[in-house]
Amino acid sequence: MSARYRLWYWPDLQGRGEFVRLALEAAGIGYDDCARQHGAEALLDDMERHAAARGPFAPPYLELDGMVIAQVANILLYLGDQHHIGGATIADRLWLNQLQLTIADVVAEAHNVHHPLDGNAYYEDQQDAALIAAAAFREDRIPKFLGYFERAAKANPGEWLIGDRWSYGDTSLFQLVEGLRYMFPKRMAAIEGAYPAVLRIHDQVAALPGIRAYLESDRRIAFNEQGIFRHYPELDAAGDERA
Numbered sequence: 001m002s003a004r005y006r007l008w009y010w011p012d013l014q015g016r017g018e019f020v021r022l023a024l025e026a027a028g029i030g031y032d033d034c035a036r037q038h039g040a041e042a043l044l045d046d047m048e049r050h051a052a053a054r055g056p057f058a059p060p061y062l063e064l065d066g067m068v069i070a071q072v073a074n075i076l077l078y079l080g081d082q083h084h085i086g087g088a089t090i091a092d093r094l095w096l097n098q099l100q101l102t103i104a105d106v107v108a109e110a111h112n113v114h115h116p117l118d119g120n121a122y123y124e125d126q127q128d129a130a131l132i133a134a135a136a137f138r139e140d141r142i143p144k145f146l147g148y149f150e151r152a153a154k155a156n157p158g159e160w161l162i163g164d165r166w167s168y169g170d171t172s173l174f175q176l177v178e179g180l181r182y183m184f185p186k187r188m189a190a191i192e193g194a195y196p197a198v199l200r201i202h203d204q205v206a207a208l209p210g211i212r213a214y215l216e217s218d219r220r221i222a223f224n225e226q227g228i229f230r231h232y233p234e235l236d237a238a239g240d241e242r243a
Contacts, residue, residue, distance in 0.1 A: 005030065005063070006032050006062070007034060008035055008061050011040055016228070019175055020075050021033070021219075022175055022214070035059075047059070056068060056070030062075050072104060081093070085168050087163075087167070096161065096167055099149070099169045103172050107228055110183060110228055113133045113134050113183075114130050114235065131235065134236070142191070161201065171211070173205070186238040187236055187237060187238060
C-alpha cells in the first residue's frame with residue numbers, strides 16, 4: 001500500500017485516538033498524525049469538508065485514497081484486515097471486534113466518572129456527583145470489566161487474546177490498563193494482581209519493538225486532565241469508601 005494513512009484526532013490528547021495510534025505504531029504502519037502537524041483548526045476544517053458526504057461524527061477517523069473511516073472499533077477492524085493484525089477467521093474477527101467494542105464501553109464509562117451530569121460542563125461543577133460515580137466505577141465496574149478481559153485472555157491457548165501473535169485487541173487492552181492506572185493508581189495497585197493474564201498481555205505489548213520505541217518518543221502524548229482518563233486524587237481509593 002503506497003499511500004500513507006492520515007489520522008485525525010485532537011492534537012493534545014491521547015483519548016480515543018491513542019487506540020488507533022498504538023496499533024499503527026506496533027505494526028510499523030506509516031501514518032500522518034494530521035492535527036498534531038497542522039493544529040486543531042485544521043481538524044475542524046477537515047471535518048467540515050466531509051460533512052456533506054460520508055463523514056465522521058467525531059474524531060478519530062482515518063483517511064486513505066478518498067475513503068474516510070471513523071469509530072475506533074471500525075478503524076481497527078479495517079486495519080486488522082488490511083495489515084494482518086486482526087482475526088484470521090470470521091469467528092476471530094467478530095470476537096476481536098466484540099472485545100474492542102467492550103473496551104469502548106469501559107472508555108465511555110471512565111469518561112462519565114468525571115463528567116456524570118454534563119459532558120460539556122466543567123468537572124468542578126459536578127464534582128459531588130463525580131465522587132459518587134467514581135466510587136461505583138472503582139468498586140463495581142473496573143473489576144467486572146477486567147474480569148471479563150481476564151476470562152477472554154485465558155480462553156485463548158496462546159499468550160495473546162487470539163491466535164499466537166499480537167492483534168489490535170492486545171494493544172487496546174494495553175492502553176486500557178495504562179489509562180486505568182493513571183486515573184485510579186490506588187485502586188489499580190490494590191486489585192490488578194487478580195488479573196494476571198491481562199497484565200501479561202499489557203507487559204508483552206509494552207515490549208513490542210514498535211511500542212517500546214513509541215513510548216520512548218515524543219509522539220506519545222502524556223496523560224492529562226483534558227482527556228478521557230483523568231487523575232483527580234479525590235476520586236481514587238484503594239478500597240470501598242462507600243461503607
